[in-house]
Amino acid sequence: MTGRRLGLLLVLCGAIFLEGIDVAMLNVALPAVRADLGMSTGSLSWVITAYVLGYGGFMLLGGRAADLLGRRRMFLFWLTVFVLFSGLGGLAGSGWTLIAARFVTGVSAAFMTPAGLAVITTGFAEGAQRNRALLVYAGTAAAGFSLGLVTGGLLTGLSWRWVFFAPVLLAGAILPAAALLIPREERPARPGGGRFDLAGAVTSTAAALLLVLSVVRVGEPDAKLGVTVAAAVAGSALLAAFVLVERRAAEPLVRLGLLRSGPLVRANIGAMLFAGSFFGFQFVVTLYLQELRGWSPLQTGLALLAVGVDAVLAPTLTPRLVERFGTARVVLGGFCLAAVSYALFLPVGLDWTYPMMFPTMILTGLAFALAYGPLTIAATEGVAQEEQGLAGGLLNTSFQFGAALGLSVVVAVNAAAGAGSGGAGTDGLRAALVVPVAAAVLGAVVTGSGLRRETLRRRAGGPSRPA
Secondary structure: OOHHHHHHHHHHHHHHHHHHHHHHHHHHHHHHHHHHHOOOHHHHHHHHHHHHHHHHHHHHHHHHHHHHHOHHHHHHHHHHHHHHHHHHHHHOOOHHHHHHHHHHHHHHHHHHHHHHHHHHHHHOOOOHHHHHHHHHHHHHHHHHHHHHHHHHHHHHHHOOOHHHHHHHHHHHHHHHHHHHHOOOOOOOOOOOOOOOOHHHHHHHHHHHHHHHHHHHHHOOOOOOHHHHHHHHHHHHHHHHHHHHHHHHOOOOOOOHHHHHOHHHHHHHHHHHHHHHHHHHHHHHHHHHHHHHOOOOHHHHHHHHHHHHHHHHHHHHHHHHHHHHHOHHHHHHHHHHHHHHHHHHOOOOOOOOOHHHHHHHHHHHHHHHHHHHHHHHHHHHOOOOHHHHHHHHHHHHHHHHHHHHHHHHHHHHHHHHHHHHOOOOOOHHHHHHHHHHHHHHHHHHHHHHOOHHHHHHHHHOOOOOOOO
């Protein structure tokens, strides 16, 4: 992989690194944001919730827009919006300005991310070359998140506003390179006579927004149960309406036949469970280190830096494992390692030293290297080129929804168990740690269910999954 194609991959990796580091740095900077803007705990949570709503709510529409309107056009436009509103967040003088900026930043990421992923899956030949490109891409995303924790601690020491300004500076190099290297594609012919499925777009986006909102509110201690249930019911009703609309649409936003693919469905369920387990675990560890042990944000970021070993292993070790053992086996190994990793942290106590935590950190990074990239391969392999954006949108929706669900359940369990024990010590955290362990085990079961079929295909010399 040399020349223009290597440059293209580097540009797309730069964009996903930008998105990952933006999210991670803000997580570390939240206490400083609250102190400077005078935000309450409830309003501060909306800085994160607004981004999750925009990202998760518009991801499916963003993926299909890349297919219908052009991947290059969507990537460049929404990367520009991402940068502009990240800068606006740094200039915010009030909490609501920051929250609004984060919502639009989330929406822009929802359009930009599946478009970038589709550029890779359509620009690199299916097989070993695409797999390596996707694994490098996944490793870069993980590196952005891991390094963002450390960078966020450093920049917050200067000013929390630099957490927003730093991505703007990084994008200054990415945008012109992307405009130069991302190839122009022909607008695909649309079988419905050029009509856009507006009803499908509205119902799917509204359903996703309400369902994500209901999931996020589960973890908010002051959230009213009636509002949460109403959002969940309304979201479910709109999801059912969306399915009816798609069955009758001449040119559906989502071709429902795509969802009949067993490997694709397993990959998306696996992505949801893996994201839920990982982000739930990260929350528990961050709470333990900062709230119970009194570590600074920078010390916490350095402690979690070992998880970033994925950035090295994903493009080097994982492609060889996928080629030799197949995608399903590698993903299954990732889930098993994740379950062991999280379980090792269950006996955590207030007297633990970092060497006692290190095995969990390094195993979590290894699990990420084995699961994250191969799940991306499994969710996009065999999908027609004109639906690659949609496949990427489905996958990223699963990751986002899983992350929100895992985090909310962990928060709720931690609060309930902590209250039941008087809120002292690590009782709540230990109970919450059961959630990521259970999610990882369930993910292993889901992944393992497709192992026999992939083994038979590999023995027959066929592709890793049906076209």
